[in-house]
Amino acid sequence: MPVQRQEVKEHKVDQLKVKVYRNRKDLGEAAAQEAANKIRELLSSQSSVRIIFAAAPSQNEFLETLVQEKGIDWSRITAFHMDEYIGLEPHAPQKFSAFLRRSIFDQVKPGRVHLIENGDSVEKECIRYAALIQEAPIDIVCLGIGENGHIAFNDPPVADFQDRNTIKAVELEEACRTQQVNDGCFATLDAVPTYALTLTIPALMSGAHLFCMVPGKTKNAAVQQTLDGAIDTACPATILRTHPNCTLYVDLDSYRSERV
Numbered sequence: 001m002p003v004q005r006q007e008v009k010e011h012k013v014d015q016l017k018v019k020v021y022r023n024r025k026d027l028g029e030a031a032a033q034e035a036a037n038k039i040r041e042l043l044s045s046q047s048s049v050r051i052i053f054a055a056a057p058s059q060n061e062f063l064e065t066l067v068q069e070k071g072i073d074w075s076r077i078t079a080f081h082m083d084e085y086i087g088l089e090p091h092a093p094q095k096f097s098a099f100l101r102r103s104i105f106d107q108v109k110p111g112r113v114h115l116i117e118n119g120d121s122v123e124k125e126c127i128r129y130a131a132l133i134q135e136a137p138i139d140i141v142c143l144g145i146g147e148n149g150h151i152a153f154n155d156p157p158v159a160d161f162q163d164r165n166t167i168k169a170v171e172l173e174e175a176c177r178t179q180q181v182n183d184g185c186f187a188t189l190d191a192v193p194t195y196a197l198t199l200t201i202p203a204l205m206s207g208a209h210l211f212c213m214v215p216g217k218t219k220n221a222a223v224q225q226t227l228d229g230a231i232d233t234a235c236p237a238t239i240l241r242t243h244p245n246c247t248l249y250v251d252l253d254s255y256r257s258e259r260v
Helices: 024-043 057-066 096-108 122-134 174-182 201-205 217-228 236-242
Strands: 009-013 016-021 049-053 077-081 083-085 112-114 140-143 167-171 195-199 209-214 246-251
Touching (some): 024 049, 024 140, 057 096, 057 209, 077 096, 083 096, 122 167, 209 236, 217 236
Parallel strands (some): 209 246
Antiparallel strands (some): 009 016, 083 195, 167 195
16 A cells, blocks of 8 residues: 555645645655546546646655555546647757656556647637637546746736637746756756747646646746736636646745744
């Protein structure tokens, strides 16, 4: 039996459930166990489960645990991801599709995997991927929060809580691109693409169950703003406080130990 990680603190901010763990390992393991329980529960009552995944180092411990969970029929899972750079070479290791292949898809082999492609036409790809997302309701979204408060690549300048699009092309602000260097994904800021495709905030919020994993000191300000700030696109993650089934998993580094 997997070890059940006990949170240091649990509370709610508006509708958002917040669970605080001692470190990122405990956070990732606990979140994965709860997500796996939800997947198994849904599979017991429906033929398939549709899941959107985030690709970032903040998700490492979560994904490492999730792939080890037993009793999940991954052949009945349809998997998506929430964003992708524009302009990288097809086999660039920094592509989010490559990250998720390495971290989960190649290991558990979901029945269907829909990747955001960097084709010749951004407009056509947005139409194609939006149609896939809209085929049926999204059951689960596994996401994080960026240092600038973004969810997916909905940075403050482009975030729209009433966005009519499902997926769109965006220009990444410098704070977002700097995070990619801080995370070790790129060596220099100049190497980080300037544009990306991202699922919009309404598309992410349409998921029935949201699991949001946010470890680390570099996320401290974003977590504080998410929990304490006004619900506003200045910190896009504040919208999570309005979702009826979202849990935010943080550690003492991202939450600030003095809040415990």
